[in-house]
Amino acid sequence: MSTPETGAQTAPIRMRVQGMDCAKDVAEIERAARSAGVSAEDVKVSAATHIITLRIAENYLPKVRLALESTGYGFERIEGDDVSADPGYKDPSYRWALWIVVVLNLGYGVVEMAGGFLSGSQALKADALDFLGDGAITFLGLLAIGWSLTWRARSAMIQGLFLGLLGLGVVASTLWRVLNQATPEAGLMSAFAMGALIVNILAVLPLLKHRKGDANMRAVWLFSRNDAIGNFAVVVAAGLVAWFGSAWPDLIVAFGIAALFLHSSWTIIRDARADLRE
Ligand SMILES: [Zn+2]
Structure with a gap:
């Protein structure tokens, strides 16, 4: 079940996570998103690509971002569909x-x-x-x-x-x-x-x-x-x-x-x- 603020109908928001070194970081970042009210199925962090995918409404992003940034990792918005290898x-x-x-x-x-x-x-x-x-x-x-x-x-x-x-x-x-x-x-x-x-x-x-x-x-x-x-x-x-x-x-x-x-x-x-x- 999606939370009211989130919306599976909108295009997913993707961000590159900086500072991830460990597969355990995935759980920590997903927990931070959930603490901001994102339901478990609307957030996914990939250990392999270091990309977080959020299925939330655009106007809800600032609140979620605040919760994410409190973890200490860096989050950089990916525009468009380029989820290929890290440009770095x-x-x-x-x-x-x-x-x-x-x-x-x-x-x-x-x-x-x-x-x-x-x-x-x-x-x-x-x-x-x-x-x-x-x-x-x-x-x-x-x-x-x-x-x-x-x-x-x-x-x-x-x-x-x-x-x-x-x-x-x-x-x-x-x-x-x-x-x-x-x-x-x-x-x-x-x-x-x-x-x-x-x-x-x-x-x-x-x-x-x-x-x-x-x-x-x-x-x-x-x-x-x-x-x-x-x-x-x-x-x-x-x-x-x-x-x-x-x-x-x-x-x-x-x-x-x-x-x-x-x-x-x-x-x-x-x-x-x-x-x-x-
Ligand atoms: Zn580790």
């Missing part, structure tokens, strides 16, 4: 910065996954998925420059399904750990989690100068926070594991991070399905 991709130094982000995310994703097995921590494995997912999305964005919308949607679908399977794998192995508990090695666990925090902050730096608006420390926090909160939760879990000598803090954080990751994978599949239908 034409800039070689921007593409170079994105490759650095891909290498940092995929690289640390592998390192943190290994850390999860070494220390026996499920939370580290779940957190590693987020790196792999964010790296894969940026990687696909770079590969798909110039691809048709259909091919981009197909590859996004495969990516969403693959990430979803990885997420289910971590959930299943965490369930197994609930039944066969072993206390993780807390020191090793917190070292890998602090490494994750550092890499997430480093991954924002190459993109900063390509962003309009505030390129400062506040922006670094703003654009890495959704990942940093996860990393920080693993650090706290490691402390609690050491304190109580119990596996539970690790398992609970693992479920939380994996659930968010599965939700992100679902939004990628949802977008790809919608794009394939169009």
Whole structure:
């Protein structure tokens, strides 16, 4: 059901979102739009293209925009139907910065996954998925420059399904750990989690100068926070594991991070399905 102010009959309003780095940002931005009264089916944020699509009346946009901008991301109106690749991709130094982000995310994703097995921590494995997912999305964005919308949607679908399977794998192995508990090695666990925090902050730096608006420390926090909160939760879990000598803090954080990751994978599949239908 549409809210009275919104109108599915008008042409959709599209904006490019600046500052999105993480698939979890999708949920945050959609929540902001809903807080301004937009119904769930009238807002869609794509993790792959960083485009928000609103089906609302034009005169309602200022109110929604205010709510969106309170999240800290930048919103730039796209005129017409040009929803192809980000025009920023034409800039070689921007593409170079994105490759650095891909290498940092995929690289640390592998390192943190290994850390999860070494220390026996499920939370580290779940957190590693987020790196792999964010790296894969940026990687696909770079590969798909110039691809048709259909091919981009197909590859996004495969990516969403693959990430979803990885997420289910971590959930299943965490369930197994609930039944066969072993206390993780807390020191090793917190070292890998602090490494994750550092890499997430480093991954924002190459993109900063390509962003309009505030390129400062506040922006670094703003654009890495959704990942940093996860990393920080693993650090706290490691402390609690050491304190109580119990596996539970690790398992609970693992479920939380994996659930968010599965939700992100679902939004990628949802977008790809919608794009394939169009
Ligand atoms: Zn992320």
